[in-house]
Amino acid sequence: MYQEVAFLAGSTEHQFTSFHFKPVENPKEVSAKKGLFYKRAQLLLQPQHRLAVGDERAAIINVGGIKFRIPWSTLEEFPLTRLGKLCSCSSEQEIMDLCDDYDHSRHEYFFDRSPSAFRTIVTFLAAGKLRLLREMCALSFxxxxxxxxxxxxxxxxCCLRKLRLRQEEYKELQRLEEEEAELTSPPSCEDAHVPGPGSEDSHSTTCxxxxxDMVENPHSGLPGKIFACLSVIFVAITAVTLCVSTMPDLRAEEERGECSQKCHNIFVLETVCVGWFSLEFMLRFIQTESKCKFLRTPLNVIDVVAILPYYVTLIVDSISVGDGRKSGSGNNYLEKVGLVLRVLRALRIFYVMRLARHSLGLQTLGLTVRRCTREFxxxxxxxxxxxxxxAPLVFLAESELGAKQEFTxxxxxxxxxxxxxTTVGYGDMVPRSxxxxxxxxxxxxxxxSVEAQDGFARFDQVSEQRGLARDGRLPRGHRALSGSGTEEEVNGCSEGSRT
Known part of the structure; x- marks a missing residue:
């Protein structure tokens, strides 16, 4: 037994919901959007061939158990809609392609959809007003x-702006989930073609x-955990050796060209660590399926920037020593070489950033910074x-009235x-006037402040919507509304009609 209700009081009979056009004093307020585009399409559909031979004046639409009786004349005004296409159906097969079921004896069309959303759509067909529902998600609507x-x-x-906002939030959520999936779930071979047991590539694929799993997923087993622990230990050793190498006695030995036992031990530790990092990078490069995508990954770029300075330093040291022995170059050349070596050694600080490969918190922080680049x-x-x-104002004030000329x-x-x-205030320059x-x-x-930033972000979003309206990327019917900066448009969308 289907529920039958009266809606919009089109007639006094409560057996069916009925809709009719009513004369209004100001047609501009409720004028339906029936433009030339719909009229041209209407000429192509030929509604006189429809199969409804029972009630030629109205169609019986059953949506979710609720029956609606809508005049065919109303549906003919919207021939591109699903209901409008029923007017041009000449066979039951065409009708079944548009609806879920069809009762030939009663000429009733069945749709297994949301009745509340259909009420709003029918209101649009009859009165030209289409708004979001309060009780339904904007994306579902x-x-x-x-x-x-x-x-x-x-x-x-206002409702269109709210829908666009929900779409942007959904896309942002999807993008965030994809980025988190890339961080938490390393690439696997499950999606790739796995050869059978008798295949020649089965052994290589398993290896x-x-x-x-060992180099990308520490939770895959004992080898992955050992590999991750060794990587973190070598990063910590590298950070300690970098700090120790800047001690005054070691720097004095470096400037004199000497190398004590302590300096030699630090060099050996650094060589072992760089060798491990190079081996780790090569293993990751071998196991990856897309080599180009691997080289474009930020963490892998950091690995390259951290590893290359060591090898470049060895090459520059060997070249500078060889040139110094052969031609006895001047101090100017040696100073330039020393500057290059100091810059390259300073790049070793990027070893610390390799901890982000094994820390989900650091990776999330990096994603947050990347997603907030516009705000920054x-x-x-x-x-x-x-x-x-x-700066010019305080310079003018201090140069004319200041007792002490600190602003030169x-x-x-x-x-x-x-x-x-930035509220640092070193005190080296203080206004006196x-x-x-x-x-x-x-x-x-x-x-x-935080409140000012939130308000700026809110009004910046509204200004962006108005800019889209002025550029013609919003419908013509909404451009007039985009120019009015009312508080309702800023704070939210007007509530949908409840039926």
Whole structure:
């Protein structure tokens, strides 16, 4: 037994829901979107061939157990929708392609869809108003619109903005899940073709899978755990040797060209660590399926940047020693070589970043920084603008009224502006005049607060939507609404009609 309700009071009979067009005083407020596009399509469908021979005036639509009686004249106005295509059906097979079931005796069309969403769609067909439902997810309602053949651009501007926001959030969530899956689940050979037991490649494929599990997945077994622990230990040893190599006595020996037993031991430790890192990099490179994608991965780029300086240093040392013995080059050449070696040795600090390969927290931090590049860029832009504003003002105030000339130039004042706005305040440059001290107090609080950043992000999103409307990437019917910056448009979407 299906439930039969009356909706929108089209007639006094409660057996069916009935819809009719009613005259209104101001047609612009409820005018349906029936443009030339629909009229051209209407000429191609020939609604006079429909199979409904029972009730020629209205169609009986059963959606989720609730019956609706809709005039055929209303459906003919929207021939591109699923209901509008029923007007042009000339056989039962065509009808069954559009609906879930069809009762020939009662000429009733059955659809296993959401009745609440269908009420809103029928309201749009009758009155031209299409809004989101409060009790339904915006993405689920989008699927209903797609099923019934109603374009989502027909939504009111506030509801369309809310739908676009949900779509962006869903895409961002999918992208975040994919990135987390890449971090937590290493590539495996399960998706690849696995040869049978009698194949020649079965043994090599098994070995490659074990190698991949060992170097990429520490939780795969005992070999993977041992491999990960050794990698972390060698990173820690490298960090310690890097710190010890900067001790004054070792640096003095390096400048004199000498090498004591302590220096030799540090060199041996560094050589062993670099050898392990090189072996680890080669094993990862061998087991990967896509070599180009492997070389573009950020963690692998860090490995290359951390490993190469050691080998380049060995080559430069050997070349410089050979050239010094043969031609006796001057001090200028040796100073340049020494500078190159110091820069290359400083790059060894990238060994510490290899810990991110074995720490999910560090990887998540890296993803957060990468996803917030736009926000960091806006913050940097604000800092630059404020620095360019406060530095000339404080220089002018101190040069004219200051008792002590600490601000010698505007570029020198840029340093003061940066350390003041970041609330560091080294005290090397202090305003002495009253206007300069006032500017110091203003610059100290010029950094945007959390509330200001949230408000800026909210209004920036609304401004972006208005820009899309002005550029013509939103429907024409919504462009007029995009120019009104009402509080309702900023805070959220207007509630959908409840029936």
């Amino acid at each position: 989008q699927e209903e619109l797609l099923y019934w053949g109603v374009e989502e651009d027909n939504l009111d501007w 490659m899978k074990r190698l991949r 860029g806006l913050l940097l832009l604000f800092l630059c603008v404020a620095m360019a504003l406060f 130039s505007i570029p020198g004042s840029y340093w003061w502006a940066v350390i003041s706005m 009253i206007p300069g001290q006032v500017l110091r107090g203003v610059a100290g609080g010029a950094e945007p």
